[in-house]
Amino acid sequence: MKLSISKDEIQEKLSNIQNIVEKRNTMPILSHFLLEAGKKGTHIVATDLQIAIKEPLAAKVQSEGKLCIPARKLFEIVREAEGDITIESEDETWIKVSFGKSRFRLACLPSGEFPAWPGVESAEEIRFGIDALSEMIEKTMYAAGETDTRYTLNGLLFHIKPGDGHITVVGTDGHRLALLQQGMEAKVTDEKKVIVPRKAAAELRRFFGGSESVSAIIGKNHLLFKIGDVEFLVRLIEGSYPNYEQVVPPSNEKKVVVSREDFLRTLRRVSIMSRERSNAVRVDIAGSSLAVSSSNPDIGEARDEIGVEYIGEDISAGFNARYLMDALGAMTSEKVIFALQDPLSPTLLTEEGKEEYKCVVMPMRI
Amino acid sequence: MVNIMSRIILCIDMDAFFASVEQKANPRLRGKAIGVIGSGARTVITTASYEARKFGVKTGMNIWEAKKACPHLILVIANNARYTHTCKGLEEIYSRFTPDVEIYSIDEAFLDVTATHHLFGGPEEIGRSIKRSIKEAFGINCTVGIAPNILLAKLVSDIAKPDGLRWIKPEDVEGLMEDLPVKELWGIGAKITERLAVLGIRTCGELGRAPSSLLRSKFGIYGETLKAMGKGICSRHVQAKPEDARSIGHSMTLPRDIRERKEIEAYLFKLSEMVGRRARKHGYMGKTIVLVIRYADFETFSRQSMLLDFTNDTHDVYEGAITLLNGIHLKDKIRLLGVSLSTLIHDPHQLPLIEEERKRKAVLRAMDYVNDRYGEFKLTWGSYIAREREAGVISPSWKPSGVKSVHLK
Numbered sequence A: 001m002k003l004s005i006s007k008d009e010i011q012e013k014l015s016n017i018q019n020i021v022e023k024r025n026t027m028p029i030l031s032h033f034l035l036e037a038g039k040k041g042t043h044i045v046a047t048d049l050q051i052a053i054k055e056p057l058a059a060k061v062q063s064e065g066k067l068c069i070p071a072r073k074l075f076e077i078v079r080e081a082e083g084d085i086t087i088e089s090e091d092e093t094w095i096k097v098s099f100g101k102s103r104f105r106l107a108c109l110p111s112g113e114f115p116a117w118p119g120v121e122s123a124e125e126i127r128f129g130i131d132a133l134s135e136m137i138e139k140t141m142y143a144a145g146e147t148d149t150r151y152t153l154n155g156l157l158f159h160i161k162p163g164d165g166h167i168t169v170v171g172t173d174g175h176r177l178a179l180l181q182q183g184m185e186a187k188v189t190d191e192k193k194v195i196v197p198r199k200a201a202a203e204l205r206r207f208f209g210g211s212e213s214v215s216a217i218i219g220k221n222h223l224l225f226k227i228g229d230v231e232f233l234v235r236l237i238e239g240s241y242p243n244y245e246q247v248v249p250p251s252n253e254k255k256v257v258v259s260r261e262d263f264l265r266t267l268r269r270v271s272i273m274s275r276e277r278s279n280a281v282r283v284d285i286a287g288s289s290l291a292v293s294s295s296n297p298d299i300g301e302a303r304d305e306i307g308v309e310y311i312g313e314d315i316s317a318g319f320n321a322r323y324l325m326d327a328l329g330a331m332t333s334e335k336v337i338f339a340l341q342d343p344l345s346p347t348l349l350t351e352e353g354k355e356e357y358k359c360v361v362m363p364m365r366i
Numbered sequence B: 001m002v003n004i005m006s007r008i009i010l011c012i013d014m015d016a017f018f019a020s021v022e023q024k025a026n027p028r029l030r031g032k033a034i035g036v037i038g039s040g041a042r043t044v045i046t047t048a049s050y051e052a053r054k055f056g057v058k059t060g061m062n063i064w065e066a067k068k069a070c071p072h073l074i075l076v077i078a079n080n081a082r083y084t085h086t087c088k089g090l091e092e093i094y095s096r097f098t099p100d101v102e103i104y105s106i107d108e109a110f111l112d113v114t115a116t117h118h119l120f121g122g123p124e125e126i127g128r129s130i131k132r133s134i135k136e137a138f139g140i141n142c143t144v145g146i147a148p149n150i151l152l153a154k155l156v157s158d159i160a161k162p163d164g165l166r167w168i169k170p171e172d173v174e175g176l177m178e179d180l181p182v183k184e185l186w187g188i189g190a191k192i193t194e195r196l197a198v199l200g201i202r203t204c205g206e207l208g209r210a211p212s213s214l215l216r217s218k219f220g221i222y223g224e225t226l227k228a229m230g231k232g233i234c235s236r237h238v239q240a241k242p243e244d245a246r247s248i249g250h251s252m253t254l255p256r257d258i259r260e261r262k263e264i265e266a267y268l269f270k271l272s273e274m275v276g277r278r279a280r281k282h283g284y285m286g287k288t289i290v291l292v293i294r295y296a297d298f299e300t301f302s303r304q305s306m307l308l309d310f311t312n313d314t315h316d317v318y319e320g321a322i323t324l325l326n327g328i329h330l331k332d333k334i335r336l337l338g339v340s341l342s343t344l345i346h347d348p349h350q351l352p353l354i355e356e357e358r359k360r361k362a363v364l365r366a367m368d369y370v371n372d373r374y375g376e377f378k379l380t381w382g383s384y385i386a387r388e389r390e391a392g393v394i395s396p397s398w399k400p401s402g403v404k405s406v407h408l409k
Helices: A007-017 A070-078 A130-141 A199-208 A260-275 A320-330 B017-025 B063-069 B082-097 B123-138 B150-160 B170-178 B192-199 B204-209 B210-217 B222-230 B261-281 B314-326 B355-374
Strands: A003-004 A030-036 A044-048 A051-057 A059-063 A065-070 A086-087 A094-097 A103-107 A124-129 A155-161 A166-172 A178-185 A190-197 A213-218 A223-225 A229-236 A254-259 A280-286 A287-296 A301-306 A315-320 A335-342 A347-351 A357-361 B008-013 B036-037 B074-077 B101-105 B108-112 B142-147 B166-167 B245-259 B284-295 B302-309 B332-342 B407-409
Touching: A003 A199, A007 A044, A007 A051, A007 A070, A007 A086, A030 A260, A044 B302, A051 A199, A065 A070, A065 A086, A065 A130, A065 B332, A070 A103, A070 B314, A086 A287, A094 B142, A094 B204, A124 A130, A130 A155, A130 A166, A130 A199, A130 A213, A155 A199, A178 B017, A178 B123, A229 B222, A254 A260, A260 A280, A260 A301, A260 A335, A260 B108, A280 B063, A287 B245, A315 A320, A320 A347, A347 B036, B008 B063, B008 B123, B008 B150, B017 B036, B017 B082, B036 B063, B036 B222, B082 B101, B082 B108, B108 B150, B123 B166, B142 B150, B150 B166, B150 B170, B192 B210, B204 B222, B210 B222, B245 B261, B261 B284, B261 B332, B261 B355, B284 B314, B302 B332, B314 B332
Parallel strands: B036 B074, B142 B166, B245 B407
Antiparallel strands: A003 A059, A003 A086, A030 A044, A030 A065, A044 A051, A051 A229, A086 A094, A094 A103, A124 A213, A155 A166, A155 A190, A166 A178, A178 A357, A213 A223, A223 A229, A254 A335, A280 A287, A280 A315, A287 A301, A335 A347, A347 A357, B008 B108, B008 B142, B101 B108, B245 B332, B284 B302, B284 B332
């Protein structure tokens, strides 16, 4: 195998896979990427067994071949390189990397050791606009769990119902939930629920630039995203996702209309004085005022108040300010609707005039 | 800044507390040599009445040793509820005299009466009034030590026992300390006594005069504290507000050594429930689970692991303990098991969103409510098969408030 390639091209492609390749040395092959140089095209393949990425590499191939190259080391070399880089294999276990007068020899592994690319069986294809998919991920990912023992919560649920031409994406950590519904182009016959790991959703965003649409092919255990020439394969989280429809309160009566920016600023201010970790604040709604207060026996207290549009009984509830701030931060409208029922029931945040995006926050007992 | 030498601190120490309470409750035990024990097969003497102490019966003796020392010794199984009830009543009495009360253990308390003693006729009179109030309310004796700090108050209460009252004024401190063996001081145990003896230090007078550099080189930063203690100086104040807990744990010596997995699991469940319940009661959640095992030959070790999230749910604690147990190859029968929860935070009382978890939390709340009202383990899980209650005696470190770890002896 012998090929030459521009520094910028390989640096960009290698930087895309740095979060996927194994950093710890548990399975050495996973810290390598597979380089496949062919006359028809050259590819980089990287995987952590949950995610697999195949991206094209614009290279001049002089002789074909494939090899597993340590991803971190080659990336470090490339970053220090100048001009075009030549990669040449000596045999199955060594390559030479050269540019200008610099020469490197790098230990490699044979291509046969690299995990096989899993096939996506009997699949249905859905197309999204890049912006739509990007929004679905951005607006729900913050609410998903990260290291939850209920492992299905460490992913985003993509729920596709046949017939209605909509997809719902949900993230929850068991305390708050974010849900976004979007239209899509698809011929789907069966209802589908797939759980995409949070890490995969985060990594997928890297490839959103430079393309307008994404196609997603849903298999039994895998989901394959195709963005231009990049293939991004995700192993789905198995297990059942909590019934999110049951969690979204259908008819909270106490609806408060509040300026999103004002509410966000007030929460940010008052939570300075709340207990670390819990970020507990108390929200008191009375007449046309919404007061946020916090107290920490060791530090002190804080209180702030903003005007709101509200007609109804007074209500007070405790919240983790972080949860409210995350939800408000993910919204874009000028005003939001904060709908409560009672101090111990789920509350709903929505953008004024829009129904598609819903954030549910469970109160704290105060 | 208040001059610490001018403080008036009372140490109130119940005389043979458990035994006295039993003698008060049962007139036939009064004036007799009795020993309070646990209900398990391998219990020890927790407290001996003064009548039994005359025969050499001591705390920690096993039944055989105690009976040998005093053949007519009457053994009484501890009644923890009686002691905790009395302790709570004592706390109420103390609060009539000063708000600055630290219940140090089930039978000892420190009272800072600097600001209130003049209302009751001075330090000795306030001490006598407290003694009288306790006698009237519970019919038991105590000893009151009065001193400028808690170290000296504890010391004089030990010296004045039983049924005594003694006041050591600042000007008498030096004379008292001069020939006092160091081991008499609160906080100096056998090990430190031995290490001091190597340096030629046997009395508090010698300790107070020992060069700082020498003590620092042998004991590090604690050397300074030791030197101050030798002079009768103690900067620790009466802590009226309990400190934040660092861990919540329970351990128990089993009624007999066990190796059977099912039996170990049952005890771990019981301990986990005690830990979870205590954490919930006091509003804590923890992230680290520690499992302590003592083999029949007294070899003791612990294993710990970090959970993914903070919890105070009995089942999470139990799962954590079982995971740790699975990682241990047991090489002998087990004599003692302990479970504790650390890396604590205050429970923010965040409600769960998912229905099943809300139910699970509600069940725990309901169970805690029932057990608060009707007693521990009145309502428990079906998976925990009701086994014979192997009640231990309440630990001396028991407090009416706070979350101090408790070892069931």
